Amino acid sequence: MSQAILPHAGGDTYATPSARTAGRSGIGWRVLVERREAAILVVAIALFVYFTVASANFLTVADLQNLSQFVGPVAVIGAGEVMLLVCAEVDLSAGTVFVFMPFVVYYANQDLGLPMLASIVVAVVVAGVVGALNGIITTSLNVPSFITTLGMLFALDGIMLVTSNAAQLTMPTVGTLSNVFGGYGWSEIIWSVVLVAIMYVVLNRTRFGMHTVAAGGNLVGASEAGVPVNRVKIWCFVICSALSGLIGIVDATRITVLDPGNPGTQEMFYAIAAAVIGGTALTGGSGTVIGAFVGAVVLGVLFVGLTIVGISANAFVLILGAAILGAMIANVQLARFAEKRKLPS
Amino acid sequence: MTTTDLHAARHDRSVAGEEILRTEGITKHFGPVVALRGVDMHLRRGEVLGLVGDNGAGKTTFVKILCGYQRPDAGKMFVEGQEVHFRSVSDSRAVGIETVYQDLALVPQLPVYKNLFLKREIVAGGRLGFLSDNKMRRLARQYLGDIKVNVPSVDAPVERLSGGQRQAIAVARATRSDVKILLLDEPLSAMGAKESALIIDLVRDLSKNRGVSIIVIDHNYAHIFELCDRVNVIHQGVVSFDKPVGDTSLEELTSYMVSEYRQEIMSGRAARQDG
Numbered sequence: 251m252s253q254a255i256l257p258h259a260g261g262d263t264y265a266t267p268s269a270r271t272a273g274r275s276g277i278g279w280r281v282l283v284e285r286r287e288a289a290i291l292v293v294a295i296a297l298f299v300y301f302t303v304a305s306a307n308f309l310t311v312a313d314l315q316n317l318s319q320f321v322g323p324v325a326v327i328g329a330g331e332v333m334l335l336v337c338a339e340v341d342l343s344a345g346t347v348f349v350f351m352p353f354v355v356y357y358a359n360q361d362l363g364l365p366m367l368a369s370i371v372v373a374v375v376v377a378g379v380v381g382a383l384n385g386i387i388t389t390s391l392n393v394p395s396f397i398t399t400l401g402m403l404f405a406l407d408g409i410m411l412v413t414s415n416a417a418q419l420t421m422p423t424v425g426t427l428s429n430v431f432g433g434y435g436w437s438e439i440i441w442s443v444v445l446v447a448i449m450y451v452v453l454n455r456t457r458f459g460m461h462t463v464a465a466g467g468n469l470v471g472a473s474e475a476g477v478p479v480n481r482v483k484i485w486c487f488v489i490c491s492a493l494s495g496l497i498g499i500v501d502a503t504r505i506t507v508l509d510p511g512n513p514g515t516q517e518m519f520y521a522i523a524a525a526v527i528g529g530t531a532l533t534g535g536s537g538t539v540i541g542a543f544v545g546a547v548v549l550g551v552l553f554v555g556l557t558i559v560g561i562s563a564n565a566f567v568l569i570l571g572a573a574i575l576g577a578m579i580a581n582v583q584l585a586r587f588a589e590k591r592k593l594p595s
Numbered sequence: 596m597t598t599t600d601l602h603a604a605r606h607d608r609s610v611a612g613e614e615i616l617r618t619e620g621i622t623k624h625f626g627p628v629v630a631l632r633g634v635d636m637h638l639r640r641g642e643v644l645g646l647v648g649d650n651g652a653g654k655t656t657f658v659k660i661l662c663g664y665q666r667p668d669a670g671k672m673f674v675e676g677q678e679v680h681f682r683s684v685s686d687s688r689a690v691g692i693e694t695v696y697q698d699l700a701l702v703p704q705l706p707v708y709k710n711l712f713l714k715r716e717i718v719a720g721g722r723l724g725f726l727s728d729n730k731m732r733r734l735a736r737q738y739l740g741d742i743k744v745n746v747p748s749v750d751a752p753v754e755r756l757s758g759g760q761r762q763a764i765a766v767a768r769a770t771r772s773d774v775k776i777l778l779l780d781e782p783l784s785a786m787g788a789k790e791s792a793l794i795i796d797l798v799r800d801l802s803k804n805r806g807v808s809i810i811v812i813d814h815n816y817a818h819i820f821e822l823c824d825r826v827n828v829i830h831q832g833v834v835s836f837d838k839p840v841g842d843t844s845l846e847e848l849t850s851y852m853v854s855e856y857r858q859e860i861m862s863g864r865a866a867r868q869d870g
Contacts (some may be wrong), residue, residue, distance in 0.1 A: 313664045457716045457724035471700035474664060475768075476684040476714040535704040571701055 287541040289580065290528050296549045301555035308558055317434050319504065320550040321543075322438035323348065326497040327447040327521035328528070328542035330490030336453065336465040337483050338534025339395040341384060343402035344494040345518025350410045351495035352421055353510070354500030357413070359422050366424045370431065370461045370499055377495025378488045380406065385484030395487075419508040422527050430451055432503030441500050442543075445493060449539045453488075462486060466534030523570065524549055527577040548573070607818065612640030614676075615808050616661075616776055621658055621670035622832075630656040632832035633670065638776065643802050643809045645823035645840070647816060647848070649856065653832045654812045658778050661810070662694040663687035674776070691775030695782060697733075699765040703754035707746050708735035710753050711768050738771050742797060759790025766797055767815070777801065777809045780806045798822055816848050830855050 262286065301308045327344050336340050351373040358369035384402055388395040432438060453459040464472035465479040473479045502508055526532065527548060528541025549570065556566050616638040623631040630653045638644050648654050659665040661672070663681030672679050674690045681687045684694075701710050709716075712731045718724040735749045744763040746756060753761060762782060769777055781800070783791050799822075801807040811822050819826055820840055826848065828836035836851055 451725075455725055455728075457718050457726060459714070460705065460716065461727065463705055464713060467702040467704040470699070471696070471698055472702060472713070474684065474694070474696050474698075474700040476688065535702070 266336065287529055287544055289537050289584070290541060290548060290577070291543050294544050297548060297551045297555065299450060301551060301559065305555070305558045308555060313554055313558065317547075317550045317554045318439035319501075320553055321546045322418065322442040323497050323501050323517060324520045324524050324549060325442045325543045325546035326445050327490075327494045327517060328524040328546055329446050329539045331521050331525045332530050332537045332539050332542045333449065333453065333462060333468075333486040333530075334395070334490050335522075335532060336534060336537040337462045337479075337486050338469070339388060339483055340399065340467075340522070340532075341381070341382070341487060341490045341494075342396065342399040342518060343492055344399075344521060345512070345514030345516065346403045346406040346410075347380055347491050347494040348498035348501070348517050349509075349512050349514035350406050351377050351498045351510050353410055353414060353419065354495075355499055355502075356419050356422060356462050356508060366422065366427050368565060373499060374492055374496050375497075378492040379487040380495075381491025382484060383489065385487030388487070389480040389483050403513070403515070403518075406567070410510050414508075416510050416512070421502050421506045421508055423503065423506070428503050432500040435504075438497070438500050438504060446539055446543045449493075450488075453537070453539055458482065458485070463535060466536075468535070488589040491507065493591040511594060519551060520546075523574050527573060529577075545577075609719070612639070612642060612806070612808075615640045615674065617673040618661075619673075621657065621660060621667045621669045621672070623653070623660060623665065623667050623670075629832055631660075631667070633834070634829065634834055634837075636730050636827060636834055637807050638810060640808055641802050641806045641825045642825060643798065643811060645819035645826040646810055646812045646829060647814070647819060647826060647852070648829035649852075650814075652829045654829050655780060657811060657829065658694065658780055658810070661687070662692055662778055664694075688772075691772040691773060693772070693780065694763045694778040695769050695780065697780040697784070699761055699850070701753045701761055701765060704752055706750045706752055707739075707756070707764060708732045708749040710764055711735045711771065713750075713768065715768075715772065739767060742767060742770075742800075744793070757790070758839035759786050759793065762786060762790070762794060763797070766794065770797075770801055772808055773803075779809060779811045781810060781813055783813065783815065795822060816845055819848075820845060828852065828855070831859065 263575050274323065307313065327348060330344060331341060353374050355369045357365075358364045358372045359366055361367075364372065380402065387393050388574055426467040430437060440482045453462065461472070461477045461479075461482045464475070464477050465482045500513075521542075524545035525537070525542040526545070528535035528538060528543070528545030530541060550571070552569055553563075553566055556569070557563060605860055607859065614637055616636075618634055618636045621631055621634040622629075634653070634657055636644075636657075638759070646654050646657070656665065660667050660681075663684045663686045666682070672681075672690070679686075682783050687694075702713065708728075708731050710775070716724070717727045717730050717734075719727055732749050739746060739749070742763075744760070744767055746760055746764070753764065756764065756787060764781070766782065782794050782798070786794070798809060798811070811819065813819050813822075825837070825839045827834050828842065828848075831837075835855065836848075
């Protein structure tokens with residue numbers, strides 16, 4: 251794991267030349283300053299070590315599985331939020347998409363009689379359409395995405411409550427397919443690692459990812475250069491929503507109970523917290539999907555670790571708050587520090 | 596030669612190239628505000644045309660129309676004799692018009708080489724669009740070397756560069772491809788003498804050696820006389836002055852601008868008295 255702190259290991263395209271050419275003594279410090287993921291990775295490892303030492307039980311397989319099941323959804327929704335934060339938007343309805351799409355699977359499978367796989371595809375497409383609506387309303391009608399997706403959050407919650415009559419449902423399962431989609435204990439983390447890896451490639455290695463950074467870094471400039479900024483943003487909304495819906499289906503298949511009483515706001519806030527703790531700025535133009543994953547691991551280690559060492563789950567919320575504030579302050583200060591130390595050109 | 600060409604040639608003795616760009620009666624309103632009232636302008640191959648005018652005279656609006664960023668309310672545009680209708684920046688690029696905006700349209704967080712290739716990325720994998728980073732890095736280094744632009748590294752984020760380096764990156768991006776007409780919006784603003792010299796050399800090289808036709812917008816008349824073959828004044832949304840720089844002087848241009856400005860104030864007073 252510590253490999254990733256070395257400057258060459260990540261191959262991050264935003265790594266600056268100074269990080270590569272720095273003298274030996276300066277490398278560790280510079281990397282901490284210039285690679286946002288590195289600092290939070292240190293925190294994640296420190297927490298992991300602390301809980302391993304503090305509790306003999308922390309490294310049991312069951313704990314790791316619990317941890318993985320917390321990290322999975324937060325990391326995937328977080329990856330979607332990173333895409334939006336990078337292009338200077340946000341999706342508050344992602345958590346609601348996460349909890350509602352399993353209902354759509356249920357309706358398609360049980361009420362319309364579609365096969366399970368088709369039902370899952372339908373639900374992911376519906377999630378994508380929700381994202382497209384968020385994006386079109388935001389870009390074409392000039393509504394800030396904070397408001398667009400806040401409205402979508404309540405609207406989806408309402409649709410979920412009305413269509414389910416506010417009654418719990420049981421997620422239908424069919425053998426192997428359902429094992430792939432969440433039935434197998436580790437499937438959620440496998441999904442999340444794969445999806446986060448794909449999003450890493452999309453953001454850092456593709457033209458679309460570059461245009462996403464451009465749209466968030468200089469909206470007017472990017473459009474003057476011919477980047478179709480609105481289309482890029484709409485696709486980011488679609489991606490965030492579809493990812494949330496997909497991992498929501500995986501999560502619901504594992505839990506089996508569909509609870510319309512949960513509006514999904516907690517999942518959404520955890521995901522945005524993971525993105526921010528991981529080093530993604532809210533101002534647009536920079537962000538890291540890997541950072542969001544590590545941020546999700548930090549939250550997960552805190553959540554599971556505090557439970558095991560016997561601290562009330564309520565204290566977790568307090569620590570989460572402190573962690574977000576601490577991460578934001580560190581983020582802003584590190585950026586300022588890096589700015590002061592920039593190379594004379 | 597057509598009659599329009601003869602007409603144009605009467606105004607312009609300094610450049611012999613054929614006409615590459617012509618506009619007729621370009622108008623543009625923003626709500627009740629009239630930005631352009633009918634701009635007639637022409638540009639010859641390899642010519643550097645200076646466009647001056649007060650703030651709000653419509654220079655930037657005109658450039659944004661030429662590059663397809665905005666659409667005119669009325670009027671015609673011809674590139675190499677063919678009438679064109681631009682619906683987007685891509686349309687104007689397709690016929691060889693490139694623009695360097697006053698704000699440079701660079702993305703501060705992206706490295707130099709990605710800015711150079713913004714919207715012109717070299718990709719593999721078809722529609723998936725995987726960036727060929729190493730190829731773009733190599734070509735960026737090569738091209739910046741060719742036009743003698745020095746940056747610390749093509750991997751440096753643009754936010755770490757000086758104003759002159761940013762301007763040079765923006766000009767380099769516009770001229771890397773097969774450009775016929777280059778639009779420069781205040782290319783020398785906020786630049787030191789050494790950096791100005793770099794841009795001036797770059798502009799001269801492009802027009803004289805590569806036959807690029809260039810329109811330069813600038814507030815600073817000294818820059819215009821240094822860079823341009825011919826100067827047009829846009830005043831109250833029309834071209835009101837058109838002379839080769841050899842046939843006019845800094846003094847004439849300045850006194851012309853002042854008299855136009857006086858007239859405007861007088862007519863403004865008259866209008867208020869009428870009202």
